[in-house]
Amino acid sequence: MKNRRLLATTLAALLLIATGMALNEALTRAQVATAAEVLGIDFLNDEEIDQALPGLEDNRKTMLELGQADIPNELSPALVFSPVLRAEQLPADQTVSGPASAPDMLTVSQKEGSVHWLTVKQLGTVIKQRKISCRKLTELFLKRLKKHDPTLHCVITLTEERALKQADMLDAELAAGKYRGPLHGIPYGAKDLLAAKGYKTTWGAKPYENQTIDVDASVIEQLDEAGAILVAKLSMGALAWGDVWYGEKTRNPWNPETGSSGSSAGSASAVAAGLVPFAIGTETLGSIVSPSTVCGTTGLRPTFGRVSRHGAMALSWTMDKIGPITRSAADAGLVLSAIANYDPRDAHAIQAGFQYEWPAGNVKPGTRIGYYKSRMERDYAFHDQDSVALETLRELGYELVPIELPEEPDIRFVLNVEAAAAFESLTRSGQDDELTRQVRNAWPNAFRTAHFVPAVAYVQANRLRRQLMHDMDKVFEDNNIDVYVNPSWHSNSLLITNLTGQPCISVPNGMNAEGTPTSITFTGKLFGEQEMVNVAAAYQSASEWDGLHPQGF
Known part of the structure; x- marks a missing residue:
């Protein structure tokens, strides 16, 4: 070629x-x-x-x-995108913090078969009370990753040496009275588009199978500082598309005959199977929401610019976002509070405070949340489960306000144009032939096709995108809401909010006829992650779907 x-x-x-x-x-x-x-x-x-x-x-x-x-992937364009339309959308307090610790009292069985299903919040208490060492907990999850990866194909590289060294250091700190907070000693996995010194960063793609990047991504640096322990680089669809990578297809623990969706395929699969307590994923257009839905995990996509992408593969500089995949909304907020520190090495990063508090659980009577009326009254795949979820929210005391979203312009080619620029050298060299997927909707064809989009059309699309941002801001302001509920899938909310930069969190809300999970999504105002997590956590405490686990793991 x-x-x-x-x-x-x-x-x-x-x-x-x-x-x-x-x-x-x-x-x-x-x-x-x-x-x-x-x-x-x-x-x-x-x-x-x-x-x-x-x-x-x-x-x-x-x-x-x-x-x-020769333009490296990490070099950002001079054009910078921000979702912020007016100063008052930014948090007044620029500090970032999380809760000092998990609850002080917790009774947990010490049988190995139960520890791996504990939430991050629960494990933080077990570690703090020194009922289990950081070393033992890390070894437990490494063992589970090795045992179940041949079935799930969710691991690209184990970071065992790094993990055990860090675990021993954190145990020594605890013995000396130093406690870093509720992530102290908690193992986790990272999508393999995040660089980690000394280990391959393959982007899930054959042309980069042996690539090493001699930096730690900003997210990994921040989790190191919080005391979390990286145990694995997890699989991703090649160049952040789907669940097929150069090694295999990542599988859904609920039905290993099927894929886990993507592109944060390994992150969702590993969390759902109890192979790690939490993982880091990324989303450009559904790559946290989709695998979280399929695998029954909780996925939080933050406000654009809230989490630094330094050291992460660039796909779309104006749409890429990094966020946690967990087993509870409370855990997702906790992990976000550890990775939301401003980092100027990401040219699109926004200095915005986040003081995370554990969700209280109770709902203040009359609290208003929106629901996407026209979409949720249609006949769609998760309609029955979503209808029950809406009734649960009403019973909790929320006032559900019907809302409608603006009609989205057909500008999703913005993503493909930026991705084609990020990987132009791959296209020109012909190495795109090495990618596993070569169908019409896969990256090789999308990259080539995007070269034919005129620069004028790209600029015009971004002008319409700005109008969409204004229209979405008006939806929140006119309806006096901080959060709205929408279907996780078969809804234009996913496209709109990935273009405008709004955060969302998807949580399990049932099972479909095939025996795999369904989910519902809560979408927030810019930088409104706390309010969004509060609603999701209240729903989870009432529904308990997040407590179900796939058999055989």
Whole structure:
């Protein structure tokens, strides 16, 4: 596929493909007319084409030179996206903190068969009370990862040496009276697009199977500081798409014959199977919500810019978000409070405070939350489970306010254009042929197709995106709500809020006819994660779906 080196990202480059012309041949009026038809351009007559030809020749030369430039994935564009429309959307307090500790009193069985199903909150108490050592807990989860990975294919690399060294250090600190907080000694896994010194970071893709990046991602640095212990780099769909990576397909613990969805495939699968107490995933357009739904975990997608992406693979600089996958909403808020520290190494990071408090459990009477009326009254896959969830929320004391979301513009190609730029070298070199999935909707074809989106269309799409942000802000303000409920899947809320930067949390709310989990999603205002977690935690305490576990694990 060496001829892909002739591709370029402008109208001039299109002509090379349409006509097969050589680089040293001049463009003709007929070739420009053909390319304009491909792009849907209807404002050029023959005289205007003649005027444009010299400029198109210049563009072709420039774009071909840009295509050969060595631009690393981690280099961010000069254009920076922020979801913030007005200053009052930012938290007044810029500090970031979490609860000092888990509850002081907790009775937990010390049988190995039960410890791995404890929540992070519960494990934090067990560690603090020194009922189990950091070393023993880490060994327990490493053992489980080794035992069940051959079934689930959720691990790319175990970080055993790093983990055991850190566990011993944390045990020594506890013995000396130093306690880092409720994540002290808690093992976790990270999606393998987060770099960790001394270990491969493969991005789930064959061309990067042996790649090492000699930094710790900002998220891993912050979790180290909080006392959490990285035990595994977990599988992800190749370049953050789906659940198929170069090693296998990551499996759903509820039905290992099926995939776990993606692209945070291994993170959700491992948490659902009790192989780690929590994991870190990422979302650009559903990659936390989707696998969390399929695997029955709790997935929290933070406000865009709240969590630094330094050291993470870039797919879409204006849409990528990093968040926790856990077994409870309370745990998700806790992990977020450890990774939400501002880091200027991410050019899109936003300095916003977050003082996380454990959800109280009780609901203040008359608390308003929205529900996406027209979508939730339709006949869709999870309708029955979602209807029961709405009734549960009413019984808890919430006032459910019907809302409607704005109609979303058809601009999802923004993601593909940015992804094609992030991996242009892969496309031009022909190494995209090494990716496992080669179907129409997989990355290789999406990257190539995105090269044909004009820069003008990309800018126009982002102007419409700004309008969508204003429209979503108005939904919250006009209805006087901080949170709304929406279907996790088959809902345009997922696309809209990934474009606008709103946070959401998905929690289990039932089982479908196939015996696998369903979920419902709570979506919040910008930087409204505490209110969102409070609602999700209250629902979980009343429904207890998060307490179910797949058999055989």
